[in-house]
Amino acid sequence: MRSHLIRIMAVARVEALRLLGDRPSLGLILLVPALQLLLFGYAVNLAPKNIPIAIAQSCAARGRWITRAVADTDSFRLVGTDEGAYAADEYLSSGRARVAIECRLGEAPRLLADASDPSAVRPAVALLEAALLRETLRGMPFEPPSLTVQSLYNPDARTAWSLAPGLVGVVVMITMLMLGALTLVRDREEGSWEGLLATPVTALDAMVGKLAPYVMVGVAQGAVVIALAKVLFDLPSPGNVPLLLLASGVFALAHLTLGFALSALARTQIQAIQAAVFFYLPSMLLSGFMFPFEGMPRWARMLGNTLPLTHFVRSARGVLLKGYGASEVAADTWPVMVFACLAACLAVASYRRRLN
Amino acid sequence: MSMPDGPSNAVKYPIDVRHLRKCFGRRVAVEDLSLAVAPGEIFGLAGANGGGKSTALRLLAGLLVPDHGTGQVLGRDLLRGARQVRHQVGYLAQRSTLYPTLSVRENLRFRAAIFGVPVPADAAERQIGAFGLGKFAAAAAEELSGGWRRQVDLAAAVIHCPRVLLLDEPTAGLDPAARQAIWRRLMTLSAHGTAMVLATHDLGEAQRCAYIFLLSHGRVRARGSPRAVARQVPASALIVNGREAMNFADRLDSSGVLAAQPSGEGLRLIVAADARRKVEALVAAHGCRSRKVNLTLEDAALVIAQDARGARDA
Numbered sequence: 190m191r192s193h194l195i196r197i198m199a200v201a202r203v204e205a206l207r208l209l210g211d212r213p214s215l216g217l218i219l220l221v222p223a224l225q226l227l228l229f230g231y232a233v234n235l236a237p238k239n240i241p242i243a244i245a246q247s248c249a250a251r252g253r254w255i256t257r258a259v260a261d262t263d264s265f266r267l268v269g270t271d272e273g274a275y276a277a278d279e280y281l282s283s284g285r286a287r288v289a290i291e292c293r294l295g296e297a298p299r300l301l302a303d304a305s306d307p308s309a310v311r312p313a314v315a316l317l318e319a320a321l322l323r324e325t326l327r328g329m330p331f332e333p334p335s336l337t338v339q340s341l342y343n344p345d346a347r348t349a350w351s352l353a354p355g356l357v358g359v360v361v362m363i364t365m366l367m368l369g370a371l372t373l374v375r376d377r378e379e380g381s382w383e384g385l386l387a388t389p390v391t392a393l394d395a396m397v398g399k400l401a402p403y404v405m406v407g408v409a410q411g412a413v414v415i416a417l418a419k420v421l422f423d424l425p426s427p428g429n430v431p432l433l434l435l436a437s438g439v440f441a442l443a444h445l446t447l448g449f450a451l452s453a454l455a456r457t458q459i460q461a462i463q464a465a466v467f468f469y470l471p472s473m474l475l476s477g478f479m480f481p482f483e484g485m486p487r488w489a490r491m492l493g494n495t496l497p498l499t500h501f502v503r504s505a506r507g508v509l510l511k512g513y514g515a516s517e518v519a520a521d522t523w524p525v526m527v528f529a530c531l532a533a534c535l536a537v538a539s540y541r542r543r544l545n
Numbered sequence: 546m547s548m549p550d551g552p553s554n555a556v557k558y559p560i561d562v563r564h565l566r567k568c569f570g571r572r573v574a575v576e577d578l579s580l581a582v583a584p585g586e587i588f589g590l591a592g593a594n595g596g597g598k599s600t601a602l603r604l605l606a607g608l609l610v611p612d613h614g615t616g617q618v619l620g621r622d623l624l625r626g627a628r629q630v631r632h633q634v635g636y637l638a639q640r641s642t643l644y645p646t647l648s649v650r651e652n653l654r655f656r657a658a659i660f661g662v663p664v665p666a667d668a669a670e671r672q673i674g675a676f677g678l679g680k681f682a683a684a685a686a687e688e689l690s691g692g693w694r695r696q697v698d699l700a701a702a703v704i705h706c707p708r709v710l711l712l713d714e715p716t717a718g719l720d721p722a723a724r725q726a727i728w729r730r731l732m733t734l735s736a737h738g739t740a741m742v743l744a745t746h747d748l749g750e751a752q753r754c755a756y757i758f759l760l761s762h763g764r765v766r767a768r769g770s771p772r773a774v775a776r777q778v779p780a781s782a783l784i785v786n787g788r789e790a791m792n793f794a795d796r797l798d799s800s801g802v803l804a805a806q807p808s809g810e811g812l813r814l815i816v817a818a819d820a821r822r823k824v825e826a827l828v829a830a831h832g833c834r835s836r837k838v839n840l841t842l843e844d845a846a847l848v849i850a851q852d853a854r855g856a857r858d859a
Contacts, residue, residue, distance in 0.1 A: 192661055199658035199665070203644060203651070210646050384642025384701075387606050388659045389632040 196390050200398025204372075208402055218368075218406055222360040222414045229356055230349040230422055240313045241268040243280035246292040255290055255298060258320040264313040277301050288314060342510040350425075353418035354505035355478035358440065358498050360414055361407045363469055365441045368403050369448020370461040373540075378458065392540035396533065400445040407441025408434055415509065428508030432515055436504055436522045443497045443529035446536050453539035472498040497525040558583055559709045559740040560605060562616025562623060567600055567609060574600040576763045578614070582740045584708070587731065589754030589771075590744040591842070593850050597763035598744035599639060602711045605742060607631045619709055632660070635707035639714045641698050645687035649678055649697050652686055653704060660705035672700040676730070692723025699730055703739075710734060712743045716750060728753065748842040757842075759849055766849040771842050778845040779818040783825070786811040787833030803851055804844075815844050 208215060242265040244255055259265050268286050277289035281303050287310050291299040300317070302310045343350045376382035385395060411434055418424040448465060455461035473479055475493035482493060493499045504521035507513030558581040565578040575597045582588045590598040603609040605618060607630035616622075621629040643652045653672050657665035673682050676696050681689055686697060695715065703710060715731070716724040735741060743754060751757050752771045759767040759774055767774045780803060785793055790811045801820020806813050814835075816824045821837075828835040840848075 195661060196659045199655055202658075203647065203655045206651060207644060207646055379645055380638065380640035381642050381644050383608070383638045383640070384636075384656075385659075386608050387631055387634075387636035387638065387642075388656070389628055389661075390659050391628065 192389075193391070193394055196394045197398040197401070200385075200390065200395055201401045204399050205402040208406070218364060219409065219413055221364070222356075222410050223417055225360055226353065226356060226414050226417050226421070229352045230418070233348055233352060235308075235348045235351065236264075236312050236346060237309055238264050238313075239266045240264055240288060240310060241266050241286045243267070243269040243271065243277065243286040243289040244292065245271045245276040245280070245289060254324055255292060255321070258324045259290075259317065261320040261323070262313065262316040264316050288317070347422065349418070349422040350510060351506075353414065353422065353424055354509045355476075355502045356418075357411045357414045357437065357505050358476070358501040359473060359478060361410050361437055361441050362444050362472060362498050362501075364410060365403060365407050365444035366448045366465045366469055367462065368406070369400065369445040370451045370455070370465040371458060372399050372449055373452035374455055374458045374461045392537040395540065396446065396449055396536055400442065400449060403445050404438050404441050407445070408438045411437035411441075418509075424509055426509045427512035429514050429518065430508060432518050433505060433508040433513075436501065436518050436525070439522055439525050439529065440497055440501045443525050443532060446529050446532035450532055450536035450539050453536055472496045475499065476502050478502050494524070495528070497528050500524050559619050560588075560616075560742065562605065562618075563614055565601070565604055565611045565614035565616060565623075567604055567611050573763045575604065575611075578604075578758075578765065580742075580758065582709075582742060584738040584740050585735050586756065587735055587741045587743060587754045589751040589757035590742060590760055591748055591751035591754075591757050592746065592760035592766075592846060594746055595762075596746075596760040598746070598760055599713050600763075601760070602636070602713050602742060602744050605709075606634055606636045606711050608636075633707060633709065635702040635705070635710040637698055637702040637710070637712045637715055639717070641686070641694050643686035643694065643697060643701065646685055648683050648685055649673070649689070650682045652697065653701055656701040657704045662705050668704055672704050676700040690723075692719050692726065695719060695723065695727060696730075699727060703734065708739060710739050710741045712741060714745055714747075715743065717745070717747065724750075748846055752842055759842075759846055761846075761849050761852075766852070767845060775840040775842050775845045778840060778848045780840060780844065780848045781816050781818060781821045782838045782840050782844055783814045783816055783821070783828070783835045784808055784811050784838055785814060785828050785833050785835045787831075789831050790833050793828065793831055793833055804847055813838075815840070815847060817848075 242259060244259070244267070246255070256267070256270075259267065265288065269280065271280075277291040277299070278301070280286040280289045281301055284303075287303045289301045291301060293299075298321075300314070300321075302314050304310070340346060373382060376385065390398075415424070415426065415430060415433075419426060447468065448461075451464040451468075452461050455464060471492075475485065475489055476482070476496055476498035477493065478498065482490060482499065485493065500521040504513060504518045507517050507521070560580065560582040562581075563579040565575055566573070567575040578597075578601055580588065590601055592598060600609065604611050604623065605616075607618070607623065607627035610627065611623065615624070618630045619633045621633065623630060643649075644655070647655070650669055650673065653669035654665045657668035662668040673679055676699070678693070678697060678700065681693060681697075686694060689697065699715065702712075710731075712731070716727050719727065731741065731743075743750075745751050754771065756769065757771055757774055758765045767777045769777065791807070793812060801817040802814055802824060803817060804815040814824065825835050
């Protein structure tokens with residue numbers, strides 16, 4: 190046991206020295222998450238505003254009523270009003286407007302939306318529908334029943350708040366997967382791998398030793414994103430953040446071991462990177478980071494539940510927005526541990542395979 | 546020694562393997578390899594590229610598991626105790642195995658640590674002193690010349706004082722001075738009783754070994770001392786002299802001449818044993834003189850490679 194520990198420490202020391210010696214890469218590893226957070230936090234808006242809208246009307250009175258409803262949503266930019274009641278299609282097909290309202294005399298108004306990019310118009314159209322309904326009810330002789338809506342955890346629906354927790358997971362996942370995937374392939378291309386194989390270092394020694402420094406990097410990346418999100422976007426983080434960072438270590442390890450296994454199986458760095466991309470793209474799409482998890486079909490949710498990112502995004506959102514504690518984080522971390530163990534078994538089994 | 550008659554022990558033969566076979570898919574890389582190496586002996590595995598030398602070394606180093614055969618290295622079973630074998634042998638791979646961005650000192654310290662050498666930092670300093678690496682100790686391995694890098698590779702391979710050293714092309718691509726420096730180290734290690742197996746395609750290098758196997762396509766084609774191996778080959782070397790000697794090469798057909806190359810002012814021919822009389826007559830008919838000389842190890846390797854290729858094509 191002691192000899193294993195000595196070898197693991199020796200391998201870890203060398204990996205740490207190589208990492209610290211490669212200052213540009215180390216800088217990028219810590220700078221990229223910061224840049225991504227800035228980009229996502231300031232540029233991305235899940236409730237877009239200034240959507241171009243056109244109103245084609247042949248009835249001025251109704252037109253004013255609709256214009257009031259549009260202004261009420263605060264989501265649109267009026268790009269044109271046309272006296273011709275049939276001009277709505279032209280606005281959409283020419284791309285001058287994303288949404289158009291057609292209002293013909295004697296007919297119910299028709300709302301046309303450019304659904305080629307549904308996520309760009311759907312939230313605003315929903316607001317518009319609600320506004321139109323309110324305008325309609327305004328003239329009624331009775332008081333309509335009211336519903337009090339209380340948005341918890343992110344009351345202002347701030348995009349940065351909803352993205353930052355998932356971004357912690359995405360940044361750590363991609364970096365760890367890539368670092369893991371390049372470890373052995375790089376050693377093989379340099380020649381040092383054969384030297385390591387000819388020593389008493391076992392597959393487990395090599396894996397633990399090589400990946401240990403990178404786990405620290407993964408935790409540091411997570412901490413950078415969380416800290417920046419707190420500073421820049423006032424992310425509340427009412428839960429147990431140190432515990433989340435611990436969970437991010439497990440999460441990093443899961444992707445490092447998977448990357449290590451891919452590295453052991455791949456012949457070249459390109460193969461290893463392609464295999465990593467093949468894994469992380471579906472992870473981003475099926476984890477609930479980009480699209481609602483509950484909206485996916487059952488098979489996709491089952492597949493998503495096998496991915497570490499799905500569980501980490503849940504615990505990150507829970508800790509950073511909802512105040513999750515130890516039991517909730519543990520419940521989302523054990524599937525990640527199982528994944529890490531399975532990936533480690535694959536990595537150990539594949540370690541010497543390439544030479545044979 | 547190539548093969549002991551009776552059962553050997555680890556003291557008498559640190560390396561003792563029998564009938565090793567290794568295939569990669571359908572390709573046979575090593576077939577029926579048996580050898581025993583005594584302490585202090587430098588045993589050569591010679592032959593052309595792709596002959597199976599590196600695979601044979603990797604089998605002995607415990608890097609590869611043989612498909613068939615038995616063997617022990619320092620008393621450890623090659624099949625069941627590969628990790629223990631790796632713990633006790635030194636292995637110099639064909640390519641440098643140093644971490645290129647790490648310093649010489651760090652590379653040596655790492656190698657000492659994973660072999661469990663007490664106080665790895667001290668062991669690294671000892672090797673730096675012993676191999677005269679002081680002025681490069683802080684330099685990254687990738688900054689060293691080929692010769693010095695090989696010296697560091699060797700220093701790393703023997704940092705745990707192994708009693709068995711396996712060397713894959715230890716001086717390939719080095720200039721004569723660097724070669725000499727490496728060979729001085731090897732002779733010192735041999736004098737201290739280290740058993741060595743050296744794989745090389747450079748037959749001049751193989752001449753320095755006490756005993757060699759000439760490998761081709763995974764099989765041992767000839768064995769013995771370098772001089773004895775040359776004698777085993779069914780071929781002759783002829784030096785052809787005379788005014789027309791250099792033009793004679795153009796008139797050679799496939800009449801048993803395996804190779805022809807300039808030699809001073811004449812031509813050196815390697816001729817199959819059964820075609821020698823015919824070629825000598827042909828030389829005389831063209832007004833040239835021929836005389837028989839000893840085959841070199843390189844000549845022998847050439848003949849064996851051609852025989853093996855002919856047998857495979859057939």
